Amino acid sequence: MKRLQLLLPGPVSLHPEVELSQSLPMINHRGPEFRELMKEVASKLQKVFGTENVALLTASGTGAVEAMVANFVKPKEKMLIIQTGVFSDRMAKIARILGADVELVEPPEGEGISPEELDSRLKESKATAVGIVANETSTGVVHRNLLELAKVTHENDAIILVDAVSYLGGHELDMEVMDLDAVASATQKALMAPPGLSFVAFRERAEEKMKEVPKRSLYWDLELYKKFYEEKYETPATPAVSLVYALNKALGIILDYGLNNWIRRHEVFSKVMNELVEKAGGAVYPKEGWRSNTIVVPILPEGVTPAEAKRIARERWGLDIGGGGWKIKEKSVRIGTMGWYDVDVVHRALRFLADLYGAGNDLVDETFRKYLDNI
Numbered sequence: 001m002k003r004l005q006l007l008l009p010g011p012v013s014l015h016p017e018v019e020l021s022q023s024l025p026m027i028n029h030r031g032p033e034f035r036e037l038m039k040e041v042a043s044k045l046q047k048v049f050g051t052e053n054v055a056l057l058t059a060s061g062t063g064a065v066e067a068m069v070a071n072f073v074k075p076k077e078k079m080l081i082i083q084t085g086v087f088s089d090r091m092a093k094i095a096r097i098l099g100a101d102v103e104l105v106e107p108p109e110g111e112g113i114s115p116e117e118l119d120s121r122l123k124e125s126k127a128t129a130v131g132i133v134a135n136e137t138s139t140g141v142v143h144r145n146l147l148e149l150a151k152v153t154h155e156n157d158a159i160i161l162v163d164a165v166s167y168l169g170g171h172e173l174d175m176e177v178m179d180l181d182a183v184a185s186a187t188q189k190a191l192m193a194p195p196g197l198s199f200v201a202f203r204e205r206a207e208e209k210m211k212e213v214p215k216r217s218l219y220w221d222l223e224l225y226k227k228f229y230e231e232k233y234e235t236p237a238t239p240a241v242s243l244v245y246a247l248n249k250a251l252g253i254i255l256d257y258g259l260n261n262w263i264r265r266h267e268v269f270s271k272v273m274n275e276l277v278e279k280a281g282g283a284v285y286p287k288e289g290w291r292s293n294t295i296v297v298p299i300l301p302e303g304v305t306p307a308e309a310k311r312i313a314r315e316r317w318g319l320d321i322g323g324g325g326w327k328i329k330e331k332s333v334r335i336g337t338m339g340w341y342d343v344d345v346v347h348r349a350l351r352f353l354a355d356l357y358g359a360g361n362d363l364v365d366e367t368f369r370k371y372l373d374n375i
């Protein structure tokens with residue numbers, strides 16, 4: 001099998017040690033070895049989330065978002081969801097299935113929501129829960145204003161639930177500092193682990209709220225996860241042990257590298273790709289100020305389809321990139337900056353973009369030098 005470099009919106013290429021860690025011997029998930037592993041993983045996750053209470057779920061990101069909504073939003077409760085793409089639509093679908101009274105708030109094209117707009121929509125709707133996708137993987141819209149959004153949410157007596165599936169590890173997050181109530185995320189994006197595990201981290205307001213929410217699921221009962229962890233460093237049901245090994249290894253690599261340096265890797269890579277496209281006369285989505293560190297969304301030149309761009313990336317440059325998403329599905333591709341890659345991958349990604357937009361080697365050299373100077 002040819003090994004392609006994944007520059008997808010997830011999953012991502014793994015560090016070789018993360019790959020290998022999945023084949024460690026199986027252990028008893030009710031034994032001392034697992035408890036040690038779990039303690040280690042939990043302490044690393046606490047650093048990444050900036051809070052103490054992190055439930056480790058055997059599910060992909062969708063499961064974590066569902067668990068978050070099931071535990072912190074009551075049936076019939078009014079919930080505002082900021083509509084920025086496919087994953088906010090999915091959160092809305094989940095919340096509706098769970099009986100919430102969902103109202104979608106669509107920010108201006110190519111933007112996220114401002115605290116002023118959220119404030120006015122909260123006052124109008126009297127919603128008591130806000131759902132937001134911090135980094136909308138389908139469109140590359142990122143909210144760098146989570147702290148301000150949390151502030152207005154709380155001023156309006158609501159709680160804020162954040163989908164950080166493609167945000168965590170690629171952007172700054174500190175739940176205590178930002179005063180976020182609950183955050184869902186998953187392993188297979190900027191945390192550089194295989195798919196299959198996810199998390200819900202939650203703080204005091206959410207925990208208080210959980211007491212008022214009727215139980216609608218056993219598997220997603222976060223109170224149970226907390227109890228099992230606190231009492232015995234275990235999970236309520238059998239966890240995906242091999243994935244926990246891999247997650248532990250990946251988090252170790254990231255924390256040794258330095259979480260801020262890790263975030264910066266994504267930021268610099270995305271910036272140089274956006275810059276190259278714009279300097280070559282192309283366009284990127286979304287608007288400046290709302291662009292993600294982890295997902296770059298070039299609008300394709302006339303006549304180039306996403307399938308064709310993906311084929312060129314794969315066959316000419318050995319890069320596996322994603323197709324477009326949501327309303328810009330037919331005219332864009334998505335290039336992830338997450339996971340394990342060597343510096344030559346950055347060069348190949350820049351050459352691929354130059355190829356696509358008809359730019360010369362001078363521009364590739366200039367932007368690649370900028371990458372090297374800033375990383």
Ligand SMILES: Cc1ncc(COP(=O)(O)O)c(C=O)c1O
Nearest residue numbers: 060061062087137163165166186
């Ligand atoms: C922002 C966001 N939320 C939720 C999900 C769903 O995660 P999963 O595919 O792991 O279930 C994704 C997946 O790409 C995502 O990017």
